[in-house]
Amino acid sequence: NNSVKEFDIAMWDRLKKIEVEADYEIWKEFAVNTNVHPVVTSYLSIKSNNFYSISTTVDGKSFVTARGWDDLSQMIILYEMNNIEVDYNLIAQYIQDEMIAKDFAHYYQLFHKYQADYKVDSIIDGTSTEDIKLRAKNAKFDERLSLISLIMSQLDDTISKTVELEDSIRKAMGEIKQIQSMSNTKEDYIQNITAKTVELKAELNEKESGNALSSEYQAEVYRAIALLNTIVEALKLDDSQESPANLVKGALQKALAELKKEDETAQSALNHTFEFFEEVFAEGQEMLILVTEMTINKGISKYIYSHGCKKYYEHNKQLLFEDKQNELMEKIDAINLLEIGD
Template identity: 45%
Template structure:
């Protein structure tokens, strides 16, 4: 299955395993909960989807690579204790808590989350001395004498033997204790992740043109050459930093991440063109409705590859605008909920300030805690920091205002809301300008279909356009849906005609 289907399977398993009875006990006992085993080539995104699932389900995550663990570090260290049996005293071996189990409890303490995922990577590369203990762990979820907490789900992963010489083949006894999910690389599924993570548009537009370069492994006389999903993701982050610091992105940088000479050189050439398109087309002017006739004429005369790059640049810029707005709207909503939870209504000004200070301190504590535990995404961190900034503004205003606390809070919130509404209007104007540019340059042909489709499959843009009305998007999206339904209907009619033809032939026979 592809990475998207695998992610859905894991989420469903976690939800099922987390189902409890009225006493809070799992309906499937922990010893019957098969650990999930993700089997797939290196760099395919196994770790990434586990991180996404933990974030989406709002549960904790502890990750370990099992390759460096010895029997002692996994099980704990032995020590001697005195015990009495039938009046006789004996010295008995006990074990300290496993480093892995201890990390689970530390995560629970740090994040305040009692549910989580224990992710053990490369379990098929463990040392031979640890193998018997691993079998016990897969069955009973225990290392040494200590068990994984009830509300934690075990997810494991590993590479097939052809990619890693250290891999030990599992026997049937081991496989029979695992929930096995095999993952195949597929660009279409990875693209959804890439758009959500704002992978550099040069990469996604290049792979739209050449999806066969998304994941590639070959053997040459010089050894293995490969390109992986991880390589594209890491390269994207480095390109962004190079661009931010005005450094040159060249073939020497690209080949450090794309370790296939042909693909690295091909993408290097494409990136230079993409970089030139970004400069030549002036996307900011297009989205302000100020594209020059020279730009329009160039777009009309361009080849299909260049038009795809242009669309990627437009979508990337729109995504940047939309992301900022969604973050601001989410921040304001969460601030309003937090202020309501403080029950300020009716409080005297000085008392209200004291309560606001306590609430602000709680937000700051939460921000530090999440940063220390690495339990927040970049977006969550930004929203939380903006919440703190807005509540600091409310507190500062309340400290000097002669109005009631309700009037003070409402005044600051209205000011923020007015600013968000004004920015929303600017964003919607940018969308309208994009559609107008495509109408003038390309008409309503395939380029318009591609633009509309890209907006629809892009999670943030689609979410924004669902809650904010853009007439031109609605118009072209409805036409696209109608055409899709019409094509589906024609396929069904063709299928019915074929069945009828086959039936008639059978009767004749």
């Protein structure tokens, strides 16, 4: 009801006061790892001043906030999934500053034009044409940033499949390892694996009730349960004399073979991306931006940490060297200033 009462000094003296400043670079780490639509992060990387804004006009308050961008992202994803047009009328419901909403609506159309023109899939799989490379090489910096966002989004989708599959297989194998010690017959395996899936579902329900369930862990456990159910079905359908332990091992090996294919695809995508940047953006700062984006992306950085990527480490080493050099130059400048002061 717009009723406001100022705190008196006695009240302020009993409170902790924290000044909060809107910082896009900090929010971007959250955005990248919570699947905020790349058109939003791409736009704000170019125009970070439009991340947060509150002003008073003759028509009332105009404002843009982090929550508005996040909510808009969710609606864009939903609209695109259902092939509904995203236009200014939708954007203005969340970005309540007319100038910024119109600017973003224009950029949204441009972003999808780049998506079609550059054929990002071909960059990831190493089949991009010379025309695409030439266009990227001659593009303005804003267009290059948009292209990096598109490539990162595609990379994230590709590598996330590998990371998610690996996590679920690791989870399932851990459960199977425990079950093996208490199972001898096929019936034992079926009974114990089935009991384990019931236990895992109960664990999820308990965590959800206590608001302690993350979407990542939930997805990991459900994928592990699906794999355990596949093993149970294989045991039930088998009528050979094969030992149940070997049947379980065979089912897990099939899952590991699928993981190997996903891993090869992920490695190939990373290598082709670096090759494209080495050829097209040899002298710019685009490689620095790419490596930084990979580093803050939890899924990609987790994959690289566990599986490696030679080109990432080469360019990241160069980045760390440049950071160290800049730090030394700052210290030298500080010393020079002190000498001037003396």
